[in-house]
Amino acid sequence: MTQRQAALAGKVTRAMQQAARAEGLKPEIIRAGVGQGTLVVPANKLHRHLKPIAIGRGVKVKVNANIGTSPHDISLEKELAKQAAALEAGADTIMDLSTGGPLDLIRTNLLGDCPAPFGTVPIYQVMTEARSLEAVKADAFLDIVRHQGEQGVDFVTVHCGVTRAALPLLKKRVTGVVSRGGAFTIAWMRRHRKENPLFEYYDRLLDIAREFDLTLSLGDGLRPGCLADATDRAQRHELKILGELTHRAWAAGVQVMVEGPGHLPLTHIRRNMLLQQKYCRNAPFYVLGPLVTDVASGYDHIAGAIGGALAAVHGASFLCYVTPAEHLKLPEVEDVVDGVIASKIAAHAADIALGFPGAADWDLKMSQARRALDWETQIKLSVNPRKARRFRELSQATADQCTMCGRFCAMKVFDEKFE
């Protein structure tokens, strides 16, 4: 029985109880959300030591960190370090996007060390291991999902909405297709003159997903890769298909979320969130960024935090982090930390804005500590205590002052204590 089948049967599972506890909510709320499809609890039965969480409506906004090797940078040790750093920084989930080295070895090692829900993009393994486009059979698209499901992966990005019908819509685009899975699927469809197997044999995919309770994350293979392509016909065409596939997954007892852009001007964000909610009936929306400008290379975590905060306020439930290395290089450990923290700030700002119970308590405690000039508590309550402590130590002022204001600290001056 999947979490969804259990929810529909009125049954509260152990995973739902654990997810509810993590939110400070009653388990029944989680069950109801999973039944309605507005929540997912990604939990492969084979992922040992998993601490399940809920993603979607009425729970805290979650943050995903992408890690993984590339053909140019292959080190299991480094990926394990990135995973540990991402989790320490507060990532709620991990996705292994490895495309270099022994993928199964890397994945099983990361998964074995990850108490958080663990996701993948199975097609990357097909792409990485393919001798040629011709050699890839349609079945490979499905077999690889089963293979990774057997390894214990909790959620998979599947680009089921990339179809032949969308190809003519891509011609006018500035950046074409910027999703690797989407691009590979299109290259395969063109070369084989066939439909996307994940679309054509979607029912078989649902059978596999149900077997392992794999949560499907319906990928936006046609997401805009620049502001000029934002919310274009290709993107909307795919989103409509993802809405239909969402309903079919629900009917099959499979948990599902929907992925979103990408690059969007600030003024498109609300509209995109509303479109998704309309087409996909409030299935959890998992957004990559969105980046509010194309020119922030080296600082895309900031462009993504701006877009992510606004997206979450308007309905997105799950923010895929973007690191400062985006568009330039594979992220290192420090980029991973910066990416997670930026997304956590966006997610937390949205939790406060949405009035999530208790969200603003963290800020209140911080501000009380600030007023009391209690530095130790301020450091502990910082979004990254490690960095706050380092900065504080660089600050050569006295016990109750910092080098910014010294004796002219407004808190002290206000109390007439600066003289």
Add this chain to the structure above:
Amino acid sequence: MTQRQAALAGKVTRAMQQAARAEGLKPEIIRAGVGQGTLVVPANKLHRHLKPIAIGRGVKVKVNANIGTSPHDISLEKELAKQAAALEAGADTIMDLSTGGPLDLIRTNLLGDCPAPFGTVPIYQVMTEARSLEAVKADAFLDIVRHQGEQGVDFVTVHCGVTRAALPLLKKRVTGVVSRGGAFTIAWMRRHRKENPLFEYYDRLLDIAREFDLTLSLGDGLRPGCLADATDRAQRHELKILGELTHRAWAAGVQVMVEGPGHLPLTHIRRNMLLQQKYCRNAPFYVLGPLVTDVASGYDHIAGAIGGALAAVHGASFLCYVTPAEHLKLPEVEDVVDGVIASKIAAHAADIALGFPGAADWDLKMSQARRALDWETQIKLSVNPRKARRFRELSQATADQCTMCGRFCAMKVFDEKFE
């Protein structure tokens, strides 16, 4: 004649022409805006080598970088380096907030080296040089403005809206008063049992401002210092007064902008911008952040970029940067750069969202370069080419690839060129 007096007399000044050229607008648009009060062109007649710019409605959103010594960190060399770095990173204006060392020497050196509009908070000099609160005379609040006007300062933060009437409204606050100028003014008012001289003798302040064409930046001495205090009675009380003082400045031929928060939940931002526009009849709104959470110590530039982008979309014209050092220490050069870039991203995202002519061209060129795998152009078009180049050099891939995706670059796969 001040810029405002000239504008009202139908005269286009040289400064207006220069500001118009920088925006790609007709000088008449700048003149009209300055006349209506929706634009300011801060330009002290004594600031040599100034390149004037316009701040306000219908021009690009501007970014200010605060620099300056503190009692614990005094180095003219370092401040000159910060100023140079801020300008190189794209800061539109500089504010010297020094509170340590020989303030006049530091200020005149920085100003002499600054082609951008240069601002100060004159009361800091009174505070820094005061032997005691008692020793500070009411006249000192005004004399110091004249003194800095004579040095060539283009705009000054003056906390004229902090009045005795507001004091009872501060009692329930979590963080009290977090503006150093506001806190000093209140401490002085309490000790002397007098009204704020900048409020009581506002007409004298206007005379001084008119003499040098000093642009007044009406400070929000009572801005909220945490989310819990956001948009409270004290803040709104002060904003109403600032609206009245705005009208009086306009009547006196003095250019004026209004400062805003501070710390605001995302959901308060639009409301705050609308309140300011209502009370202050669309005078340029200069916001500090706003920070959308209190817990981002070490990353407040990101919390500020989220708030700043949204504030600018809803009417703010001028973003005061926040650095990663905020709440922890005096910023170093690298913190200044990070702060400026974060605010530039926010400002640019807002320019695009507001449809400022040509704003999105930058992004389009970047995306075309990205599609063409033209790395050199991508680096040049990045918000900080220096960092983009460093990251690119760390990327050990081939000429047309990066270490993120290597041969699996979506651009290449889409073109079926990955094999």
